[in-house]
Amino acid sequence: MTTSTSAPVTTGHKTAVAARTKGLRKEYGSTVAVDRVDLELPEGAVLGMLGPNGSGKTTTIRMLLGLVRPTQGEIELLGKPLPDGAEHALPHVGALVEGPGFHPFLSGRENLIRCAAFEPLLPKKQIKQAVEDALERVGLAQAAHRRYRGYSLGMKQRLGLAAALLVPRKLVVLDEPTNGLDPAGTREIRKIIADLHEQGSTVLVSSHLLSEVEATCTHVAVLHRGTVVAQGELTELLQAGGSALQVITPDVETALSALRTAKISARPLGEGLRVELAGTSAPQVIETLVKAGVGVYEATRWKTGLEELFARLTEAEEAERGMSAVDTLDGGPR
Numbered sequence: 071m072t073t074s075t076s077a078p079v080t081t082g083h084k085t086a087v088a089a090r091t092k093g094l095r096k097e098y099g100s101t102v103a104v105d106r107v108d109l110e111l112p113e114g115a116v117l118g119m120l121g122p123n124g125s126g127k128t129t130t131i132r133m134l135l136g137l138v139r140p141t142q143g144e145i146e147l148l149g150k151p152l153p154d155g156a157e158h159a160l161p162h163v164g165a166l167v168e169g170p171g172f173h174p175f176l177s178g179r180e181n182l183i184r185c186a187a188f189e190p191l192l193p194k195k196q197i198k199q200a201v202e203d204a205l206e207r208v209g210l211a212q213a214a215h216r217r218y219r220g221y222s223l224g225m226k227q228r229l230g231l232a233a234a235l236l237v238p239r240k241l242v243v244l245d246e247p248t249n250g251l252d253p254a255g256t257r258e259i260r261k262i263i264a265d266l267h268e269q270g271s272t273v274l275v276s277s278h279l280l281s282e283v284e285a286t287c288t289h290v291a292v293l294h295r296g297t298v299v300a301q302g303e304l305t306e307l308l309q310a311g312g313s314a315l316q317v318i319t320p321d322v323e324t325a326l327s328a329l330r331t332a333k334i335s336a337r338p339l340g341e342g343l344r345v346e347l348a349g350t351s352a353p354q355v356i357e358t359l360v361k362a363g364v365g366v367y368e369a370t371r372w373k374t375g376l377e378e379l380f381a382r383l384t385e386a387e388e389a390e391r392g393m394s395a396v397d398t399l400d401g402g403p404r
C-alpha cells in the first residue's frame with residue numbers, strides 16, 4: 071500500500087471507460103485543488119470518489135462535467151474529449167452537483183419542467199411524463215406542488231437528483247448525494263444507485279462517508295490532498311490491504327518481543343496487538359506466542375475494511391499533522 075507521496079495504488083483491468091482524466095490539475099490562485107489526477111471510470115461501474123473535506127472531489131467532478139476548466143490535463147467523457155466534445159457527451163450525463171440553480175418561488179414540479187425543457191434528448195411531448203416519473207422515483211411526488219424555497223435540504227437534494235434522472239443516462243454523477251438526508255432518504259439513494267447500476271448506467275458518486283462507499287460501490291478512487299492515492303475495484307483494493315490477525319493478550323510487550331525475534335511484523339492495538347500475516351500464518355503466530363509464554367485470550371482474523379484501508383493510505387501524512395484521517399472523514403467538521 072502506498073501513501074499519496076508515491077505512485078497511486080491501482081488495480082483493475084483494461085476495460086471500456088465512461089470517463090478518463092490524465093494529469094488533471096486545477097489551481098485557484100496559489101491553492102492547488104487537484105493535482106496529477108489520472109482517473110478511470112470503467113463503463114457500468116459504480117465508482118465511489120472518497121476523500122476528506124477539501125481533498126478535491128467536487129473540483130474533479132466539476133472539471134469532468136465541463137463546469138470548471140482544468141489548469142492542466144486532459145478529460146475524456148463518454149469517448150469525447152472535453153471541452154470540444156461536451157455538446158455530444160453531456161446530454162447523456164445526469165449530474166447532481168452542489169447548488170443547482172432552482173428557482174425559489176417555483177414549485178418542485180415547475181422547476182423540473184424548466185430543467186426538462188433544456189434536455190436535448192427529451193421530446194417536448196414527453197416532458198410531463200418524464201417529470202412525473204422523476205418526481206416519483208426520488209419520493210417527491212407528494213411535495214411536488216410546494217415552492218422550492220420551502221424545501222428542506224433533503225428535499226432539495228431529491229429535486230436535484232430528479233433533474234439528473236429526467237432521461238435515461240449513460241453516466242450519472244452525484245456529488246455527496248446523501249448530504250442532508252435522513253437514514254430513510256439515504257437508503258432510497260442507495261436503492262436508486264443500485265437500480266442505475268442494474269440498468270447498465272455508469273455512476274460516479276463522491277462521498278466522505280466510508281461506509282456509504284463500501285455499501286454502494288463496485289470501484290473506489292481515494293483522493294487525498296488533491297491527488298488519487300488509490301483506485302480500482304473495491305474488492306481487489308480491500309484484498310490488497312493484506313490480511314492480519316488481531317490478538318487479545320495482557321502480555322503485549324512479551325508478545326511483541328517474541329514476534330520480533332521470529333521476524334513477524336506486529337504492533338500494539340486496543341487490548342492486544344495486530345499481527346501481519348504476510349510471510350506467516352495464524353497457527354505459526356499463535357505457536358510463537360504460546361511458546362514465549364504469552365497468554366492468548368483471543369485471536370481473530372482481521373477483515374480489512376475501507377476505513378482501515380483509507381487510514382493506512384493516509385496515516386503517515388496525517389500523523390505529521392497530528393490528526394486522524396478517519397476523524398476528518400466521518401467525524402470531522404463539514
Ligand SMILES: Nc1ncnc2c1ncn2[C@@H]1O[C@H](COP(=O)(O)OP(=O)(O)OP(=O)(O)O)[C@@H](O)[C@H]1O
Binds near residue numbers: 123126128129130
Ligand atoms: N472556487 C474556488 N476558489 C478557491 N479555492 C477553491 C475553489 N473551489 C475549491 N477550492 C479549494 O480547493 C480545494 C479542494 O476543494 P473541493 O471542494 O474540490 O474538495 P472536496 O473534496 O469536494 O471537499 P468537500 O467534501 O468539503 O466538498 C480546497 O482547498 C478548496 O478550498
